[in-house]
Amino acid sequence: MKIHHPVQLLLVGLMLASAWGLPFLTHAPNRLLTGTGIELAALLRGERLWLLVPVLPLLMAPFLTPLRKTGLAVAIAASLWLAGLTWLAGDEAARLAGGPDSLVRTSFGGGFWLLFILAGLQANDALRRLNGPGGRQTLAQLAVYGPVLWLLLSGRLEALSVLKEYANHRDSFDLALWRHLQLVGLTLLPACLLGSALGLLTFRQSRARGPVFTVLNIIQTIPSIALFGLLIGPLAALGKLFPASGLAGIGLPPALLALTLYGLLPMARGTLAGLQQMPEGVIEAARGMGLSPRQRLLRVELPIALPVMISGLRVTAVQAVGLAQLAALIGAGGFGAIMFQGLLGSALDLVLLGVIPVVVLAIAVDALFALLVSLLEVTPR
Amino acid sequence: MSPPLKGWPKALWRVAGDPLPWSFAALVALTLGMPALRPLFAALFPELDRPVYQQDSFAALVMAHLSMVALSSAIAIAGGVLLGLWVCRPAGRAFRPLFESLLAMSQSFPPVAVLAVAAPIIGFGEAPALIALVLYGLLPIAQGTMAGLDSVPASTREVAQGLGLDTWQSLYKVELPLAAPVILSGIRTSVIINIGTATIASTVGAKTLGSPIIIGLSGFNTAYVIQGAVLVALLAITSDQLFGRLEERLGAWRTRDATDAGAARFVQVSGR
Numbered sequence: 038m039k040i041h042h043p044v045q046l047l048l049v050g051l052m053l054a055s056a057w058g059l060p061f062l063t064h065a066p067n068r069l070l071t072g073t074g075i076e077l078a079a080l081l082r083g084e085r086l087w088l089l090v091p092v093l094p095l096l097m098a099p100f101l102t103p104l105r106k107t108g109l110a111v112a113i114a115a116s117l118w119l120a121g122l123t124w125l126a127g128d129e130a131a132r133l134a135g136g137p138d139s140l141v142r143t144s145f146g147g148g149f150w151l152l153f154i155l156a157g158l159q160a161n162d163a164l165r166r167l168n169g170p171g172g173r174q175t176l177a178q179l180a181v182y183g184p185v186l187w188l189l190l191s192g193r194l195e196a197l198s199v200l201k202e203y204a205n206h207r208d209s210f211d212l213a214l215w216r217h218l219q220l221v222g223l224t225l226l227p228a229c230l231l232g233s234a235l236g237l238l239t240f241r242q243s244r245a246r247g248p249v250f251t252v253l254n255i256i257q258t259i260p261s262i263a264l265f266g267l268l269i270g271p272l273a274a275l276g277k278l279f280p281a282s283g284l285a286g287i288g289l290p291p292a293l294l295a296l297t298l299y300g301l302l303p304m305a306r307g308t309l310a311g312l313q314q315m316p317e318g319v320i321e322a323a324r325g326m327g328l329s330p331r332q333r334l335l336r337v338e339l340p341i342a343l344p345v346m347i348s349g350l351r352v353t354a355v356q357a358v359g360l361a362q363l364a365a366l367i368g369a370g371g372f373g374a375i376m377f378q379g380l381l382g383s384a385l386d387l388v389l390l391g392v393i394p395v396v397v398l399a400i401a402v403d404a405l406f407a408l409l410v411s412l413l414e415v416t417p418r
Numbered sequence: 419m420s421p422p423l424k425g426w427p428k429a430l431w432r433v434a435g436d437p438l439p440w441s442f443a444a445l446v447a448l449t450l451g452m453p454a455l456r457p458l459f460a461a462l463f464p465e466l467d468r469p470v471y472q473q474d475s476f477a478a479l480v481m482a483h484l485s486m487v488a489l490s491s492a493i494a495i496a497g498g499v500l501l502g503l504w505v506c507r508p509a510g511r512a513f514r515p516l517f518e519s520l521l522a523m524s525q526s527f528p529p530v531a532v533l534a535v536a537a538p539i540i541g542f543g544e545a546p547a548l549i550a551l552v553l554y555g556l557l558p559i560a561q562g563t564m565a566g567l568d569s570v571p572a573s574t575r576e577v578a579q580g581l582g583l584d585t586w587q588s589l590y591k592v593e594l595p596l597a598a599p600v601i602l603s604g605i606r607t608s609v610i611i612n613i614g615t616a617t618i619a620s621t622v623g624a625k626t627l628g629s630p631i632i633i634g635l636s637g638f639n640t641a642y643v644i645q646g647a648v649l650v651a652l653l654a655i656t657s658d659q660l661f662g663r664l665e666e667r668l669g670a671w672r673t674r675d676a677t678d679a680g681a682a683r684f685v686q687v688s689g690r
Contacts, residue, residue, distance in 0.1 A: 044516045161519050255437070258658045259651040260614030266631050266647030269640055270462075286640065359528030363618065366635055376534050380621065385538040392531040399526030 039100065044162050045111075046099035052155045059148035062126055064133055067140040068198065068384055074146055080129055088125060091117040095159060108163040112181060115160035120184035122152055127194035134196045144198040144386055157181070172411035175404050198386040199393070202379075206390065209375060214394065216370040220361040221354060221402070223293050228300030228353050233346060235301060236308020237334075246309075253302040261360050264295045265367045292369035296360055300353035307349015311342030344413045351406035358399040362391075438659040445652040449476045452645060459641045471630040471642045476649060483626040483653065486619070487612045490548050494555030494608055499601065501556070502563025503589075514564075521557050529554050529615040537622040547619035547626075554615055555608040562604015566597025599669035606661035613654045617646075627653065 040046055060074025081089065094114035101107040130143035160181040164174060194200055203210060235253075239246040256264070272294070273286030284290050315338065323337045339346075365373030376391025448455075452470060459469035504510035505517050529550055536546035570593045578588040594601075620628035627650045634642025 043512045047513070048516075158516060158519065162516055165515055165519075251437075254658070255655055258610055258654045260617045260654055262614070262617050262628060262631055263647035263650040263654075266635070266643040267651065270644055273640070355525060359526070359531075362528045362530055366621075366632070373530070376531070377621070380534050380537060383538050385535070388534045388538060392535060395528065395531065396526050399528075400523075403522075403526060 041101060041103050042099045042162070045159060048155050048159050048162070049096055049099060052095070052152060052159075055148050055151035055155065059151060060146035061148040061152075062129060063144050063146045065142045065144070068142050068202075068386065069382075072142065072144060075129070077148055077152075080125060085125065085128075088118075088121040091115070091121065095156070098159060098163065103166060105167060108166045111163035112160045112177070115156045115163065116181040116184055119153060119156050119160075119182065120188060122149060122156070123185050123188050124193065127188065127197055130194075130196035130198075142198040142201065142386070143196065170411065171414075172408050175407050175411070179404055199389050202384070202386045202390045206375065206387070210390065210394075213370060213372045213375050213391070217358070217361055217372050217395070217398065220289075220292060220296060220364060220369065220371055221357045221398075224296040224300055224357045224361075225350065225354055228297045228304050228357075229350055231297070232301045232304025232349070232353070233308045235305040236312065236346075236349075239305065239309050240312040249305070250302075253305060256298050257302045261295065261299070261363050262366060264298065265291055265363065268294055269367065287368040289369050291367055292361070292364035296357050296364070299360060300357060303352035303356065304346075304349045307346045307352070308342060310349075311345030312338060314345065315341050344410050347406060347410050347413065351403065351410070354402045354406060355399050358395060358402055362395055437655065438663065441652050441656045441659060445480075445649065445656050448649060448652065449480050452476050459645075463639075463641045466639055466641055468639070469641045471633070471645050473633070474625065474629070476627075476645070479625065479627050479629065479646075480649065480653065483613070483616055483628075483650075486544065486547065486551065486616050486624065486626060487609060490551035490612055490616075491555050491605070491609050493552045494559055494612075495605055497552070498556045498559025498604070498608070499563050502560040502567070502601075505560075506564055506567040517560070521561060524553075524557055529611070530618050530621070533615070533619060533622050542623035544619075544624045546622050547616065547624040550619070551612045551615050555612050558607040558611065559601070559604045562601045562607070563597065565604070566600030567593060569600055570596045599665055602661065602665050602668055606658065606665065609661065610654055610658055613650070613657060617650050 056077050061077040061080060062075040063072030064075055065072030091114040094110055095118060098111045101111070126143075126145060126149055133141060133143050135141050161178060164177050164181070167174065167177070188194060195204070235249055239249050259267075268291040269286035272284050272291050276282065276284040276286065319337060319341065320333070323333045328336065361369075361371045362373040362376065364371055365377055372391045372395045374391070376388050376395075379385070379387030379389075379391060453472075456470045459466075463469055501517070505514040532550040532553060533546055536549050540546055540549070574592060574596065575588060578592040583591065616624070616626045617628035617631065620626050620632045627646050630642040630646030631650070634640060634644075634646065
């Protein structure tokens with residue numbers, strides 16, 4: 038047998054090690070106590086052994102000839118294995134759960150997380166070899182997690198501790214989701230407009246480039262929590278001067294202001310880079326055709342710069358999703374509020390309830406913009 | 419737009435227009451002199467009983483902050499450079515895509531999330547903070563190392579081979595020196611991120627410059643928040659400027675023709 042994929046071999050080795058070495062689930066009498074570990078081997082009995090079927094292609098993955106169909110087979114097997122792992126955790130949690138008043142908690146253990154990540158990486162590595170257009174690759178990467186999402190939505194995982202936390206905090210979860218989206222959405226609009234205006238300015242006036250980017254760099258350097266803190270004073274003072282404006286030192290205004298400031302650098306940089314990669318002849322041709330500066334901007338420069346500008350917007354958006362997590366510290370809400378609540382109570386599952394959606398949101402936003410860029414780049418002009 | 423100056427006014431203008439001396443002076447002055455600003459904070463926030471943070475001296479907090487960043491960055495530099503080197507060698511090249519997906523994945527994981535997940539598992543205090551700092555510091559450095567080695571032109575490597583250097587000599591004497599400015603800019607990003615993450619680390623009980631901010635935010639003491647925030651911001655800006663200066667110095671050769679500079683330098687050094 039020849040090893041065609043050393044990466045898959047490493048992943049398979051780690052998979053076997055984490056299946057045997059780490060607890061798959063932890064089980065505790067209530068939410069605050071540390072649980073006792075449950076091994077994966079102890080769970081695979083009777084009909085559950087069918088779950089091991091997709092493991093076979095995964096184990097063989099390092100030795101398969103690099104072909105399109107073998108890559109696809111490995112990705113499908115990884116997708117099924119991810120779903121199987123998740124189902125197993127949910128099923129066992131349901132079996133261990135007592136009556137409706139029971140305080141028993143079953144949580145994912147380190148083994149589950151590692152197996153999950155490793156299977157995801159195996160699928161990622163296998164799909165990478167398919168060589169499709171960028172947009173289709175992104176969709177395929179997301180489709181791997183489809184079965185897991187279906188399990189989650191079907192309610193088969195409800196006995197797991199994270200979902201119990203969700204059931205207990207449903208109202209604040211929905212509120213946090215809405216607020217988080219609000220923070221990101223309301224940041225993107227001004228950051229996009231101002232950032233691209235700055236990018237355009239520095240493109241036209243190369244003298245302004247130095248000072249503008251120095252200032253934006255310095256802003257980017259300031260740790261987010263410090264910037265939130267520094268904005269409290271001025272905004273509180275403004276709020277006192279103009280009570281009708283609704284400005285205050287804590288809450289949404291300083292959070293949005295800080296997130297917008299952070300978003301300016303990637304956006305301005307993306308705009309400048311997009312405009313700079315424009316072939317010189319294009320501007321000359323536009324001028325020769327008799328386009329006014331305004332027409333040149335709207336019909337020639339911006340459309341050409343758009344894909345790179347959207348890459349800048351992508352960085353701004355993903356960054357805002359993560360930074361918004363900290364806005365909870367200044368009372369702006371979002372998933373950070375749930376996370377810090379869990380942190381204060383040392384309740385890991387509540388922390389996860391505040392962290393997992395943010396990671397999923399960041400991945401979703403990233404994929405969305407990646408798709409957008411690939412669509413724009415494919416369009417012939 | 420600096421006016422055309424000559425002689426000492428020009429020198430003065432250059433010093434005054436450079437953010438580094440200003441931010442450094444402000445950092446030192448405020449670290450040592452914060453208690454002296456008590457009347458100012460008392461006037462700004464008359465409702466506060468204790469307008470200046472006194473649980474620890476600001477000098478101690480700056481030192482704690484810096485030592486946490488230094489320790490984690492040292493580990494991250496060692497690990498990140500080795501990792502970056504390995505995936506650029508023939509032996510590790512196959513692992514590069516895997517590594518790049520891991521890097522991309524970590525972008526969607528905010529640093530505070532690592533802290534928040536690590537703290538309940540391994541306990542509150544410095545340990546979860548150091549783990550988060552090392553993990554986050556590692557990635558930009560590895561990325562910088564990869565980008566730096568990629569930026570060495572193939573022709574330079576061939577010239578080095580032609581001079582009879584073996585793989586290790588070529589790496590140490592040609593490729594690494596050429597890649598140094600890019601690696602350094604990775605280290606710069608990493609250290610700046612770590613200064614920020616160390617600030618948040620006070621939410622899991624580590625004592626850093628974030629402590630006055632967190633205590634101030636939870637106790638509605640805006641003066642504490644401002645004191646911590648100003649110092650952290652100055653610390654980050656000063657470090658960033660220092661790294662910028664270092665990068666300029668290391669990258670000075672890039673103004674010349676970059677292609678064969680490494681090999682030319684080696685020729686000079688070895689006296690051939």
